[in-house]
Amino acid sequence: NAGVTQTPKFRVLKTGQSMTLLCAQDMNHEYMYWYRQDPGMGLRLIHYSVGEGTTAKGEVPDGYNVSRLKKQNFLLGLESAAPSQTSVYFCASSLPSSGANVLTFGAGSRLTVL
Amino acid sequence: RKEVEQDPGPFNVPEGATVAFNCTYSNSASQSFFWYRQDCRKEPKLLMSVYSSGNEDGRFTAQLNRASQYISLLIRDSKLSDSATYLCVVAWGGGSYIPTFGRGTSLIVHP
Numbered sequence: 001n002a003g004v005t006q007t008p009k010f011r012v013l014k015t016g017q018s019m020t021l022l023c024a025q026d027m028n029h030e031y032m033y034w035y036r037q038d039p040g041m042g043l044r045l046i047h048y049s050v051g052e053g054t055t056a057k058g059e060v061p062d063g064y065n066v067s068r069l070k071k072q073n074f075l076l077g078l079e080s081a082a083p084s085q086t087s088v089y090f091c092a093s094s095l096p097s098s099g100a101n102v103l104t105f106g107a108g109s110r111l112t113v114l
Numbered sequence: 115r116k117e118v119e120q121d122p123g124p125f126n127v128p129e130g131a132t133v134a135f136n137c138t139y140s141n142s143a144s145q146s147f148f149w150y151r152q153d154c155r156k157e158p159k160l161l162m163s164v165y166s167s168g169n170e171d172g173r174f175t176a177q178l179n180r181a182s183q184y185i186s187l188l189i190r191d192s193k194l195s196d197s198a199t200y201l202c203v204v205a206w207g208g209g210s211y212i213p214t215f216g217r218g219t220s221l222i223v224h225p
Contacts, residue, residue, distance in 0.1 A: 040122070042218055048212060094213075103160070103203075105158055
């Protein structure tokens with residue numbers, strides 16, 4: 001049981017380049033999330049999804065797009081990367097119907113934008 | 115204005131000490147409360163949920179004070195392996211039930 005898998009784990013981009021982070025979960029979770037974590041800022045929610053085909057903005061959505069075409073996958077896209085998007089990105093999933101919205105996280109993706 | 119506030123620390127304590135962290139939240143409609151632990155350069159992992167009546171898991175005790183809108187985490191007999199960042203997480207309803215994280219409190223346990 002892999003849980004939540006993020007790819008890639010590391011990436012270096014130049015300003016203006018585009019890329020997609022992939023999050024995959026095999027726990028049949030309904031909800032999926034993308035967070036970014038910066039020093040001193042804690043985890044901030046970028047976008048989330050409460051089910052296949054639905055997405056919603058979180059606290060810091062600007063500069064990012066997401067898609068949830070399949071229940072098990074949640075993609076985070078950067079169309080034109082900026083140095084301010086240098087961060088560690090965490091994907092998480094959860095099953096609120098289980099009674100408590102406990103998050104299971106992936107191992108993180110470290111992105112550097114030069 | 116952050117909806118979930120924590121003292122960032124660091125809390126620097128000797129092995130065997132008792133240490134307590136508080137976390138305040140601004141939304142009185144909050145329904146679920148958790149403590150997560152995050153080791154350096156790793157993903158957060160659930161430490162424990164926080165129930166209205168308070169709950170204990172070994173050396174860890176979590177309490178909720180709805181009137182004052184804060185939760186607490188008490189760690190007894192600290193171990194070197196307890197060194198980590200402790201994240202307070204609060205979720206409220208309104209349809210989506212999305213968790214919000216505090217910035218975390220850093221704990222360093224030294225010999």
